[in-house]
Amino acid sequence: MLRTLAWVIRRDLLLAFRRRADALGALCFFAIAVSLFPLGVGPEPALLRSLAPGILWVVALLASMLSLGRLFAHDFADGTLEQMLLSAEPLPLIVLGKAAAHWLVSGLPIVLLAPLLALLFGLPPDAIGVLVAGLLVGTPVLSLVGAIGAALTLGLRGGGVLLTLLVLPLCVPVLIFGAGAVGAQGSGVGAGAHLLLLGGLLLGAVALTPWASSAALRIALA
Amino acid sequence: MALKGSRLACVRGGRTLFEGIEVEVGAGEALWVQGDNGSGKTSLLRLLCGLSAPTLGTVQWCGQDLRRLREDFHRELLYIGHAPGLKDELTAAENLLLGARLAGRRAEAADAETALDRVGLRRQARLPAGRLSQGQRRRVALARLHLPRAPRLLVLDEPFAALDAAASGHLEAVLAHHLASGGSIVYTTHQTQALRGGRLQTLRLAAQRARTALPC
Numbered sequence: 362m363l364r365t366l367a368w369v370i371r372r373d374l375l376l377a378f379r380r381r382a383d384a385l386g387a388l389c390f391f392a393i394a395v396s397l398f399p400l401g402v403g404p405e406p407a408l409l410r411s412l413a414p415g416i417l418w419v420v421a422l423l424a425s426m427l428s429l430g431r432l433f434a435h436d437f438a439d440g441t442l443e444q445m446l447l448s449a450e451p452l453p454l455i456v457l458g459k460a461a462a463h464w465l466v467s468g469l470p471i472v473l474l475a476p477l478l479a480l481l482f483g484l485p486p487d488a489i490g491v492l493v494a495g496l497l498v499g500t501p502v503l504s505l506v507g508a509i510g511a512a513l514t515l516g517l518r519g520g521g522v523l524l525t526l527l528v529l530p531l532c533v534p535v536l537i538f539g540a541g542a543v544g545a546q547g548s549g550v551g552a553g554a555h556l557l558l559l560g561g562l563l564l565g566a567v568a569l570t571p572w573a574s575s576a577a578l579r580i581a582l583a
Numbered sequence: 584m585a586l587k588g589s590r591l592a593c594v595r596g597g598r599t600l601f602e603g604i605e606v607e608v609g610a611g612e613a614l615w616v617q618g619d620n621g622s623g624k625t626s627l628l629r630l631l632c633g634l635s636a637p638t639l640g641t642v643q644w645c646g647q648d649l650r651r652l653r654e655d656f657h658r659e660l661l662y663i664g665h666a667p668g669l670k671d672e673l674t675a676a677e678n679l680l681l682g683a684r685l686a687g688r689r690a691e692a693a694d695a696e697t698a699l700d701r702v703g704l705r706r707q708a709r710l711p712a713g714r715l716s717q718g719q720r721r722r723v724a725l726a727r728l729h730l731p732r733a734p735r736l737l738v739l740d741e742p743f744a745a746l747d748a749a750a751s752g753h754l755e756a757v758l759a760h761h762l763a764s765g766g767s768i769v770y771t772t773h774q775t776q777a778l779r780g781g782r783l784q785t786l787r788l789a790a791q792r793a794r795t796a797l798p799c
Contacts (some may be wrong), residue, residue, distance in 0.1 A: 368684040375681075379672035440666025441682070447632060449658040449687030583635040 365450040369458025370465070376435075377466040383428065384466045391424040391471050395478045406483050413482035414492055414543035418536050421471050421496060425503045426528065428467045430521045432459060432511040433578065446582055453571035456578070460508045460571070461501075468500035488543050491552040495539040498559040505566040506531050512577035535562060584645055585609040586631060586736060586767065592639035593626045600626055601788050602639065606769075608736075611781040613758075613768040618788030624771040625665065625740055627788065631769055632662045632738045644736075658687065661734045663742060667724035671713030675699055675723045678712050683730050690730050698729035703750070717745045728757055737761065739770040755779075 377384050398416050399409055436442040445455050475496055479489045510528035514520035542555035585607060592602035600623030608614045616624045629635045631642055633649040633656065642649045644656045669678045676695045683690035699708045702722040707715060712723060725742060737758070743751050755778065758768055762781030770778075777783055 365684070365687065368681065372681045372685065375677070376670060376672055435670075438666075439670065440664055440668035441670065441685075443634060443662070443664055443666070444668045444682060445685055446634060447657050447660060447662050448685055449654050450685070451654060455685065 362450070362454060366454055366458045366461075369455050370462045373459055373462030374465060377462070383431065384470070387424045387427045387467050388470045388474065390427060391420055392474060392478065394420045394423070396481065399481070409482045410484060413479060413484050414488070414540045416482075417475055417478060417492065418496075418499075418540045421475070421500060422503060422529070422532055422536060424471055425467055425500060425507065426525050428463065429504075429507040429511050429528065430514075430524055432463055432508055433515050434511075434520075437515050437581070442578070443582065446578065452575040452578065456508060456512075456574045457505075457567070457571040460504045460574075463508070464501045464504040468504055472496045472500060484543075485547075488546055491546040491556070492543050494556055495542045495552070495559060498556060498563050499535045499539040502535050502559070502562050502566045503528075503532055505563075505570040508574040509570055509577060512574045512581060515578070515581040535559065538562070584735065584767075586642070586644055586769070587646075588631060588637075588640065588642045590640040591627070591630060591637045591642070593623055593630060594638045595623075595626065604640070604786070604788075606631065606786065608767045608769055608784070610735075610765045610767060611762055613762055613770065613778045613781055613783045615777070615783060615785045616769065616771045616788065617785055618771075622788040624788060628662075628664075628738050628740050628769060628771065632660055633657075634662075654687075659735045660738065661727060661736070662738045662740075663724050663727065664740045667720045669712040669720055669723055671711060673712060674709050675704060675712055675715065675726075676708040678723060679726055679730070682727065688730060688732065694730055695726075698726040699723070701729040702726045702753070718747060718750065721745045722750060725754060728761070733761065733766070735766050737766065737768045737770070739768065741771055741773070743772045743774045 395416060398412065402408060402412065433442060436445065446452060448455060472493060476489050476493055479492055484492065507528050510524045513527060514524045517523060538555045538558045542552040545555055546552040588604060588606035591604040591606065593600045604627065606614065616627055618624050630637045633642065644652055649656055668682065673681065676692065676699060679695040679698060680690055680692055696708055699705060702725060704719060704722055707719060712720060715723065721744065742754060746754065758778050759780030762768060762778060768778065
């Protein structure tokens with residue numbers, strides 16, 4: 362079973378590598394959108410420092426939305442999704458693999474780029490550490506929850522907008538605890554509780570969302 | 584071992600495509616689903632492999648409902664639909680290998696090469712599928728038949744479409760061999776292609792008349 366999971370991830374990574382421009386697009390969006398904020402709100406260092414965690418998290422959320430629409434759409438169009446539904450391996454496992462690959466392609470680069478952009482806002486090193494830890498645990502949740510939305514909106518006209526409307530509200534807890542962790546660290550409370558809650562969300566999402574996405578896929582192809 | 588559909592009905596967009604269809608395909612048997620465009624051949628095939636649920640009726644494999652068997656049934660099934668299920672960015676060989684792995688079949692890179700060789704695409708194995716012609720893409724999809732441990736039930740939607748005469752003849756021979764060795768096939772085609780090697784049934788789906796056009 363784990364072997365199938367590895368094959369699904371390997372396949373989607375290979376596809377993403379052959380289609381590099383897509384992944385780069387989301388990353389560039391992240392970098393550009395984040396660097397627009399100092400231009401918009403002014404160069405006041407204290408203000409930027411307090412806004413930084415929220416900005417980075419919101420833009421990371423939007424950047425991961427950008428590529429969600431494609432999670433199943435290409436497979437749906439060329440018939441490979443049908444083959445996945447007829448696989449002798451459990452569909453939730455395949456969906457989990459696809460979400461994992463989506464995170465590796467669109468979530469992980471954001472996590473790696475975030476510290477650099479955080480420096481731009483003058484965040485102190487310990488706050489950057491907490492921010493990255495939060496993103497590392499939180500962004501996979503976005504991919505997993507997003508997979509449900511991507512499966513539900515499959516084949517719909519204007520599915521992209523609907524997808525965002527469906528998924529963004531569900532990602533609110535991740536945003537609150539992720540950005541809150543940095544704030545808590547700054548105020549001296551410690552980020553432990555927030556990060557543990559994010560970890561809990563991730564475990565819940567790994568356990569539950571693949572089933573929901575699979576059910577949605579079966580409906581979409583029926 | 585038998586695929587059995589009883590009293591199958593399918594309604595799409597408020598239009599009844601077919602109803603009261605009885606289907607039974609056993610070992611060594613082939614079912615040729617015939618009908619005009621839009622008569623519901625593809626819909627019937629999708630019902631029979633469990634991709635969609637019938638509006639009425641049941642589909643059973645070995646006496647058990649498809650929806651309950653799911654993965655156990657999928658292990659015995661190979662469905663090749665209208666869309667060849669190929670990724671344009673991957674080479675023919677990668678498509679075949681990764682497709683088989685995702686379908687839960689144990690295949691190695693060498694198996695994929697051999698299968699492509701069998702359908703006459705040895706030289707194209709390393710080309711991206713997007714660069715292949717329609718007929719060649721179809722042949723890559725059909726190369727799945729040549730991977731080791733072929734499933735017992737084949738559901739093929741227009742397998743002969745876009746194939747040249749030689750490839751059609753080759754496919755016919757492969758399917759005849761599959762029937763002779765106790766497999767089952769459900770297929771549609773517009774060509775007059777009766778399969779040999781086993782017992783052949785035909786099912787003709789009549790185009791549904793518009794219900795408003797009753798004679799006075």
